[in-house]
Amino acid sequence: MLTEDIKQMLSTTIKKLTGKVPESIHLEPSDNPDHGDFSTNSALTTSKQLKNKAPLVRGGANESEQGVFSSPREVAEELIAALPENDLISKTDIAGPGFINFWLSDKAYREAFSWLNNKIDQNSFGVLDIGKAQTAITDTSHPNVAKPMGVHHLLSTIIGQSINNLLKTCGYTLIKDNYLGDWGTQFGKLTYAIKTWGHMEVIKSDPIPELLKLYVKFHEEAEQNPTLEDQGRMEFKRLEEGNPESRKLLQWIVDLSLTEFQNIYDRLGVDFDLMNGESFYEDKMESIIKEGVRKGIIVEGEKGALIIPMNDPNKPPAIIRKKDGATLYATRDLARIKYWQDELKGDLGINVVDIAQKLYFEQLFESAQKMGFTKMKQVHIDFGRMEFPEGGMSTRKGKVVLLEEVLDEAERRAYEKIESHDSELSEQGKHELARIMGIGAIKYNVLSQNRNKNYTFDWNQMLSFEGNSAPYLQYAYTRTQSILKKVAEDQNPRLDDPQLRVYEPEEKQLIKTIISFEDIIKRSLENYKPNLLCTYLFELAQSFSQFYNNLRILDAESEEEILTRLQLVKDTAYVLKKGLEILGVEVPERM
Ligand code: ARG
Numbered sequence: 001m002l003t004e005d006i007k008q009m010l011s012t013t014i015k016k017l018t019g020k021v022p023e024s025i026h027l028e029p030s031d032n033p034d035h036g037d038f039s040t041n042s043a044l045t046t047s048k049q050l051k052n053k054a055p056l057v058r059g060g061a062n063e064s065e066q067g068v069f070s071s072p073r074e075v076a077e078e079l080i081a082a083l084p085e086n087d088l089i090s091k092t093d094i095a096g097p098g099f100i101n102f103w104l105s106d107k108a109y110r111e112a113f114s115w116l117n118n119k120i121d122q123n124s125f126g127v128l129d130i131g132k133a134q135t136a137i138t139d140t141s142h143p144n145v146a147k148p149m150g151v152h153h154l155l156s157t158i159i160g161q162s163i164n165n166l167l168k169t170c171g172y173t174l175i176k177d178n179y180l181g182d183w184g185t186q187f188g189k190l191t192y193a194i195k196t197w198g199h200m201e202v203i204k205s206d207p208i209p210e211l212l213k214l215y216v217k218f219h220e221e222a223e224q225n226p227t228l229e230d231q232g233r234m235e236f237k238r239l240e241e242g243n244p245e246s247r248k249l250l251q252w253i254v255d256l257s258l259t260e261f262q263n264i265y266d267r268l269g270v271d272f273d274l275m276n277g278e279s280f281y282e283d284k285m286e287s288i289i290k291e292g293v294r295k296g297i298i299v300e301g302e303k304g305a306l307i308i309p310m311n312d313p314n315k316p317p318a319i320i321r322k323k324d325g326a327t328l329y330a331t332r333d334l335a336r337i338k339y340w341q342d343e344l345k346g347d348l349g350i351n352v353v354d355i356a357q358k359l360y361f362e363q364l365f366e367s368a369q370k371m372g373f374t375k376m377k378q379v380h381i382d383f384g385r386m387e388f389p390e391g392g393m394s395t396r397k398g399k400v401v402l403l404e405e406v407l408d409e410a411e412r413r414a415y416e417k418i419e420s421h422d423s424e425l426s427e428q429g430k431h432e433l434a435r436i437m438g439i440g441a442i443k444y445n446v447l448s449q450n451r452n453k454n455y456t457f458d459w460n461q462m463l464s465f466e467g468n469s470a471p472y473l474q475y476a477y478t479r480t481q482s483i484l485k486k487v488a489e490d491q492n493p494r495l496d497d498p499q500l501r502v503y504e505p506e507e508k509q510l511i512k513t514i515i516s517f518e519d520i521i522k523r524s525l526e527n528y529k530p531n532l533l534c535t536y537l538f539e540l541a542q543s544f545s546q547f548y549n550n551l552r553i554l555d556a557e558s559e560e561e562i563l564t565r566l567q568l569v570k571d572t573a574y575v576l577k578k579g580l581e582i583l584g585v586e587v588p589e590r591m
Pocket of ligand 1: 139142143144179333353
């Protein structure tokens with residue numbers, strides 16, 4: 001395929017020049033026609049690599065027979081000169097510090113287009129096999145039971161969903177786990193509070209807020225009466241010892257919470273294969289602690305706790321067991337890692353958890369490493385904090401912003417927007433569209449931002465029909481559908497052989513953008529950055545808009561033009577839909 005062919009050529013040429021196959025080659029569609037069709041930074045990376053090796057002295061003893069490269073521009077020249085004879089590239093030039101721009105031949109465009117149409121007809125475009133024969137296990141969403149889901153759980157849930165979808169489309173065997181927070185001393189306190197002040201009926205009527213109230217009450221009372229802390233600990237001990245009554249109570253709390261969480265998951269279209277919460281590992285920790293102690297990896301720290309010291313003496317140790325014998329968050333995570341590798345036979349473990357736990361995950365992974373749980377590669381995909389602008393979403397006097405309220409608000413605002421546009425949809429249709437637009441807007445708003453920064457939350461931007469937003473992309477999709485609907489089923493366009501025409505710039509722009517889709521999927525997964533896919537889809541929608549505004553489609557001059565353009569509309573629709581599907585954003589048929 002086109003871009004792969006060019007990459008291959010570049011790769012062999014670089015190998016010829018340097019003796020080494022480059023790790024990866026980036027080929028970007030250029031957005032300015034003066035800079036050709038695609039460009040690559042390969043000359044820059046190659047030159048940097050050469051520089052990092054022993055300096056080559058011109059004419060000196062260690063000058064290699066391939067020549068001496070100093071500047072990236074020179075490397076670029078060498079690269080271009082050494083490219084094999086081919087009929088795909090019609091022109092090249094060097095820009096800026098050493099970017100190589102390529103112009104493609106019409107033949108290359110026709111071949112690419114034909115390849116693309118075939119893949120799209122078979123529904124296999126954007127379906128890759130990078131992860132073939134590998135099992136990825138993901139840890140996403142993971143709310144704490146008996147507490148409402150806050151907005152930061154939106155991030156781990158939504159970013160998690162898109163990473164899951166990326167893994168899936170890249171061919172991994174995927175196990176989606178929801179590592180619920182359902183264990184720890186706080187549940188001793190909560191069960192104590194329920195037993196002391198709780199009423200089952202009241203809790204059942206509105207579970208999470210009521211449980212939260214009881215938890216808060218415990219802390220208020222404990223301030224007056226410190227012996228309550230001991231009572232809480234005793235209750236937790238009962239739980240740990242498997243006291244049936246206590247266990248039953250905890251299970252009840254978990255079930256009530258899960259029912260509430262499920263509402264949100266349904267609205268977000270999120271699902272899981274496993275719900276192995278922290279409590280699942282309760283009986284799997286002791287053997288690990290014993291083994292660690294026996295091997296001298298887990299040692300006694302200050303105040304009688306059991307710890308795993310870190311290599312870096314400035315890093316605090318991982319605490320594995322408290323002095324009173326209680327296990328911790330880290331103990332359960334360690335057991336989880338072992339379980340994932342030994343029982344679930346995972347190859348890649350992915351934890352989508354906010355940046356606040358960065359140090360924690362470093363300690364955890366180093367501990368797992370020391371314990372010899374190394375069969376799986378573990379990654380922590382961190383993300384920043386959500387920042388609400390003034391008046392954006394009331395935080396109810398410093399309390400968490402409830403996820404449910406954010407979703408309601410999004411749908412409400414989307415509905416208003418639809419109303420203000422004189423929509424011809426039925427009332428039911430409007431509500432359905434408001435749901436698709438509102439939820440899509442929230443998700444896309446999260447996913448289109450760089451996860452390494454803090455998130456901004458801007459209702460107007462996220463529901464805008466103009467900017468880099470879900471509604472803009474959804475609208476572009478509905479435009480493709482309204483064109484395709486005008487073509488009767490029986491004359492569904494089929495362009496068996498791309499015609500021997502020279503394409504218009506708008507057509508070329510679309511072809512080369514569409515063809516980069518698989519590359520973007522790969523890069524989004526490699527970097528665990530769904531925002532790369534968002535930017536790409538936004539660019540695709542813009543290219544489509546140019547094409548749609550500047551060229552005639554159904555009433556174009558010739559049959560060939562009509563067919564080519566209809567096929568392009570189909571291809572655009574395919575990629576928009578598939579791309580948004582990966583992001584977990586639904587597309588409406590009309591707007
Ligand atoms: N339940 C935790 C919380 O809400 C997050 C769990 C993250 N995952 C993990 N493996 N520790 O903060």
